[in-house]
Amino acid sequence: MNVHSCRLWLTLAALVLALTGCGKREGAPVQAADGSGGSAKPAPKILLYGNGAEVQDIDPQIVTGLPEHMVVTALGEGLVSYDARDLHPVPGVAESWEISAEGLTYTFHLRADARWANGDPVTARDFVGSYQRILTPALAAEYAYMLYNYIVGAKDYYDGKLTDFSQVGFRALDDRTLEIRLLQPTPYLLNAMNHYAWFPVHLATVAKFDGLARRGTNWTRPENFVGNGAFVIKSWRPNQAFVVQRSPTYWDRARVKLDEIHFFPVDNLDTEERMFRTGQLHVTYEVPSAKIDVYRRENPAALRIAPYLGTYFYRFNVTRPPLNDVRVRRALALAIDRESLVNNVVRGDERPAYAVSYPGNQGYTPRARLQGTVEEARRLLAEAGFPEGRGFPPLTLMYNTQQNNRLIAEAIQQMWRRNLGIDIALSNQEWKVYIDAQHTKNFDIQRAGWIADYVDPHVFLDLWETTSGNNDTGWGSAEYDRLLAASLHAKTTEERYEIYQQLDQILVDELPVMPIYYYNRVHLVSPKLINFFPTLLDLHPWKELDLAE
Incomplete structure (x- = not known):
């Protein structure tokens, strides 16, 4: 996310x-409403x-x-929820489920007392209709791939090759029984189903406001919204x-x-x-970086620093010259001092990132590593036609408004100026403008970050598939797509992880994004x-x- x-x-x-x-709101117990001095509430x-x-x-x-x-x-709430301490899947709307011996069919049994906020029962048909909606091509849901990568017929429906949704692998056997058929065994599926992309929507309300295939209709207004x-x-x-x-x-x-x-x-x-x-x-939400050491000294009990399954990176728009040249992208990536950034600017015990995937995630650590010197960065920039930065066109780094993002952007701007001789402008944008620019690719370089949607290394790699709704770089690779699809058919975890190693190497070689550091969750x-237990996904x-x- x-x-x-x-x-x-x-x-x-x-x-x-x-x-x-x-x-x-934090006040003392209130007096009885009649003022009689009755028992306090x-x-x-x-x-x-x-x-x-x-x-x-x-x-x-x-x-x-x-x-x-x-x-x-x-x-x-979706079919499954998660445990407060370690995030393992626990029953949600579904009170139980069975998985077939070959791992291809999941059967969920919904609770009899599951209700929408208006009192309607939550049914298996609500889930089927909701999944049809997120896979509807006109909706262009960024997280549709969290379903179509795994479910029979879902990708064909999303691509418009299949119009009969009954052929997709979702079936309501009755009001309280939902069957899901997979393309291949997916051992982390229940973890992935914790994500809100798998939540149901109240179909009657969505339809009333013409939102089944449209974004931004009035069904989500406070007076209309019906959740579960x-x-x-x-x-x-x-x-x-x-x-x-x-x-x-x-x-x-x-x-x-x-x-x-x-x-x-x-x-x-x-x-x-x-x-x-x-x-x-x-x-x-966060802590000003300048205050972290103050809290360490003066109020350590309030300061929470814990591993956070995410990567902070800069996204390149590879459709715009000169960022369409991998030599320029590599020069920019090699010209920054990640150790100095995490030690002197970010200050929350973060680790420098030299690959996209988070190391140690379910036993997977990428072998790929961005390596090179500032001298190599200068050589690459010269080979691309910009010796000592001469003739480099105006580019802008966009970041969403937030103090720590600004400090990091200013530090990197100075590193690029000092090490490459180029001036890259900075632009801070409020969140809505920033998101719109990201999805329409109206940027040159954009600050970004990705927090895992579930605990598995696949979550850091599937978003770079060419048609992924969350790619937003303009970059794509047929070989990357082929390997990603192959990973879903791997027979063992070891085989799957070896394919991930190849995917991480492609990302380090091509650099559609520039990894900067691996997150810690730092807040008060x-x-x-x-x-409120520390968890990898916060x-x-x-x-x-x-x-x-």
Whole structure:
């Protein structure tokens, strides 16, 4: 999933109002409403969560970003969910399932008490219709490949070669039984199905607002949205917290401990840190890099630094000269000092990245490694026609508005200027503009990051398939596509991982993206927050979280 943040324009008055409201939410038990001095009621449990960016949409089959992910997973649920401590698959809407002996057929048994927020039962037909929607070519869902790579007939339907969806490997055997037929055994499928691309949508509501094959219709407006998750929308207003409250229809509502979650779109890390320090947030999205050492010394209990299954990189638009020349891309990649960046700029114990795949993911570590010196970078740039940077055309590096992204971009800009003699302009954009530019390839170089959607090395490699909705570089390779398809038919994990080694080598050779560092999750967490365990994906089932009284 994309890693990001977005500019939040708040007037001083609005900020004061928001902070005052937060303070009241954390208040003492309230007096009886009649003022009679009757028994006090406990204050509602309201989680105040720094979400980094303004949520752009809540359609689970359209969104691709982390802020959206956080909200969507509160509002919806798929067939399977994940354990709070280690993310292994656990029952969600499906209370149980069977896998055939050859690993090609999964049969899910849905809960009798699974309900949509309007009280409708959640049925197997809801899932079949939802999967048909995400695979509908007109919808152009970026995450459609998370289904069509595995399911019989799904790619042909997505490509328009098959029009009869009954021929695709999804079948509702009855209201509570869903059968899924695979192209090949996929041992990590249940992990992948935790992703919101596999969530159902309320088809009657989507159809009412003409959204079955269209993006951005009014079915996702707060007054119209119908989800099946542990929370429902209470309010969603621009530049204010996205507020969800406990769902009265959720099948596991007795287990939900929080009354509300307020997702705050604060992109200014200094503001976010002050909000945490003054009790206005329980969790921050990030930490200003200059404050990490301060918290290490003065409040280490609040500072959380943990491995985070993701890679921070720059994306090249290889359709634009001179970035269509691999020599230029390699020169740019070799001219930066990753060790200096992580030690002096990022400061969260991150590791420099010399390949795309995250090392140690389920026992897989890429052997491919970007290697070379600054002298080699200068030689490559000269061979491409730009000796000492002379004649190099104007290029712009775009990054989404966020303080740490700016600091990294400025440091890399200086390295390119010093080591290659080229000046690359910087452009910061709010999240919506940034995402639009990414998907329309309206950029030269773009800051990016990829956090795994599930725990398996495949997740770092399938998005670079030529037609992947999340590729966004203009790069493609027939050999890469062939190997990726072959990996899905590998007989053993060892055979699959050897194919991944070839894929990683192609990415290092071709460099459609420039790896910079492997993430750590660095944020501030209140000691009041209970059951917020560190996980590789920084995912935390919302229904498991609690706040100390």
